[in-house]
Amino acid sequence: MNRREFIETSAAAAGAAILGLQNQTLARAIGIQVGAVSFLDEGTDKVLDTLVELGAIDTIFLATFTYGRGIGGRQVRGSPLPDHGKQEYDDNYHGGNFATPHAQFYKGTSIAPQKAPDHPDYDVIADVLPRAHKRGMKVICWYEDVFRKDVPGIDKAFEVDVHGKPAARVCYRNPNTLHFWLGLTEDYLRSYPVDGLMFGSERQGPLNTAIGASHGGGASPATVGCFCPHCLAAARKDGINADRARQGYLALEKWIDGMKGGQRPVDGAFVTFWRILVEYPEVLAWERLWNEGLRDTYRAMYRTAHEIAPDKPMGWHIWHTNSFAPFYRAEQDYQAFSAYSDFLKVVMYHNSGGPRMARYIHNVNATLFADLTPDQTTAFTYRIQQYGDEAPLDKLPTAGLSADYVRRETTRAVAGVGTSKTRIWPGIEIDVPTGENEKKTTPEDVYGAVKATFEAGAHGIILSRKYSEMKLDNLRAAGRAIRESGRSGR
Numbered sequence: 001m002n003r004r005e006f007i008e009t010s011a012a013a014a015g016a017a018i019l020g021l022q023n024q025t026l027a028r029a030i031g032i033q034v035g036a037v038s039f040l041d042e043g044t045d046k047v048l049d050t051l052v053e054l055g056a057i058d059t060i061f062l063a064t065f066t067y068g069r070g071i072g073g074r075q076v077r078g079s080p081l082p083d084h085g086k087q088e089y090d091d092n093y094h095g096g097n098f099a100t101p102h103a104q105f106y107k108g109t110s111i112a113p114q115k116a117p118d119h120p121d122y123d124v125i126a127d128v129l130p131r132a133h134k135r136g137m138k139v140i141c142w143y144e145d146v147f148r149k150d151v152p153g154i155d156k157a158f159e160v161d162v163h164g165k166p167a168a169r170v171c172y173r174n175p176n177t178l179h180f181w182l183g184l185t186e187d188y189l190r191s192y193p194v195d196g197l198m199f200g201s202e203r204q205g206p207l208n209t210a211i212g213a214s215h216g217g218g219a220s221p222a223t224v225g226c227f228c229p230h231c232l233a234a235a236r237k238d239g240i241n242a243d244r245a246r247q248g249y250l251a252l253e254k255w256i257d258g259m260k261g262g263q264r265p266v267d268g269a270f271v272t273f274w275r276i277l278v279e280y281p282e283v284l285a286w287e288r289l290w291n292e293g294l295r296d297t298y299r300a301m302y303r304t305a306h307e308i309a310p311d312k313p314m315g316w317h318i319w320h321t322n323s324f325a326p327f328y329r330a331e332q333d334y335q336a337f338s339a340y341s342d343f344l345k346v347v348m349y350h351n352s353g354g355p356r357m358a359r360y361i362h363n364v365n366a367t368l369f370a371d372l373t374p375d376q377t378t379a380f381t382y383r384i385q386q387y388g389d390e391a392p393l394d395k396l397p398t399a400g401l402s403a404d405y406v407r408r409e410t411t412r413a414v415a416g417v418g419t420s421k422t423r424i425w426p427g428i429e430i431d432v433p434t435g436e437n438e439k440k441t442t443p444e445d446v447y448g449a450v451k452a453t454f455e456a457g458a459h460g461i462i463l464s465r466k467y468s469e470m471k472l473d474n475l476r477a478a479g480r481a482i483r484e485s486g487r488s489g490r
């Protein structure tokens with residue numbers, strides 16, 4: 001060890017000691033994500049007993065705040081209801097805070113802390129926490145950046161897009177947004193003896209959004225942000241010319257709209273894109289600025305959480321786009337994350353990963369990689385994402401991704417955090433909904449993915465996305481693999 005390493009290691013050790021991070025509670029989680037409706041539908045004791053018995057679970061990642069359907073509510077319509085829970089779709093799902101918001105923590109924000117009206121007399125933490133603790137299980141609050149547009153006061157937190165119009169999502173630099181997340185963090189830790197926190201944001205910066213570099217809805221250059229007064233001030237402070245950034249994004253929009261209309265740039269798609277980047281390097285600076293806004297939020301939440309509860313872990317859900325897009329992946333630097341993360345739930349959904357990867361490939365094949373064929377884009381993506389031979393594009397939606405993908409992603413994540421305190425608890429899927437003729441989860445592929453996770457050195461696991469969409473046989477397969485891996489005392 002040289003002097004610099006010694007100083008860094010000593011400083012990290014001192015920091016960890018101050019924060020109480022040597023606590024054994026951080027070492028491992030055999031977790032599963034569960035939402036309020038499952039406890040109400042099936043009975044809290046019964047759900048907890050089932051999770052221990054079938055899944056060898058020791059930690060509940062309780063969906064405590066979301067307006068989305070990914071982690072809240074029952075199975076979504078269009079996918080069959082699983083073999084447990086109420087056999088009825090909840091189309092009128094609303095979402096919000098599934099515990100009880102305490103008003104004193106939200107004084108610094110315009111965003112109303114709404115109790116989810118789905119279960120008005122029910123507080124999911126108050127119900128689950130004592131029963132879980134009685135069984136020796138831990139409970140981690142799991143909250144995510146998914147709002148409805150009609151939340152009172154949220155309009156005062158929206159981004160401003162490249163055309164100067166309010167966008168549909170909150171700006172991380174807006175104080176109303178920051179103080180909402182800090183308030184919620186404080187509320188959970190001060191109001192309940194929970195065992196930790198996990199937060200997730202499935203969003204990316206303006207450049208990636210413009211070119212459609214995700215498995216979502218495709219290129220959306222007109223909606224990119226953020227050009228609100230808070231972001232303009234941050235740009236000034238960093239010496240970034242916001243007008244030049246705006247012009248660069250408008251040039252990107254013209255390039256993408258032209259290709260959507262069937263025009264092929266004379267010099268090809270890629271060269272034209274690169275020309276915009278070198279002409280307007282502010283485009284990249286704006287992408288970084290946006291990400292710094294998100295990372296500042298993570299850092300502030302982490303600081304707040306540890307001021308209140310030094311020995312309770314706080315970690316982050318890393319969006320599935322990380323598996324498909326090298327652009328987003330470049331911004332998820334696990335080593336950098338380790339400065340403000342006790343654990344990372346890196347999403348490695350192998351089954352829905354097939355159709356999602358196919359959608360990502362079609363998205364970028366219409367913009368940045370329009371010079372390539374879809375099959376060439378697929379081969380290129382597999383190589384730069386460091387995957388083996390996954391299915392060819394036409395088979396991907398029905399084949400899914402393999403256990404080898406899970407193994408490679410786990411290995412990369414464990415190596416990424418290195419010797420830091422940060423634990424890797426991969427998010428492994430069970431029955432994430434896919435389209436009608438697309439691959440469905442089987443016990444064999446769950447078993448293979450869970451085995452691969454532990455063989456690659458993961459420190460824990462989080463079965464995802466929510467118990468209310470999982471088939472019991474698939475959960476049982478996960479439990480079998482966890483027990484065989486010797487990772488659970490259950």
Ligand SMILES: [Zn+2]
Binds near residue numbers: 171227229230232
């Ligand atoms: Zn902004």
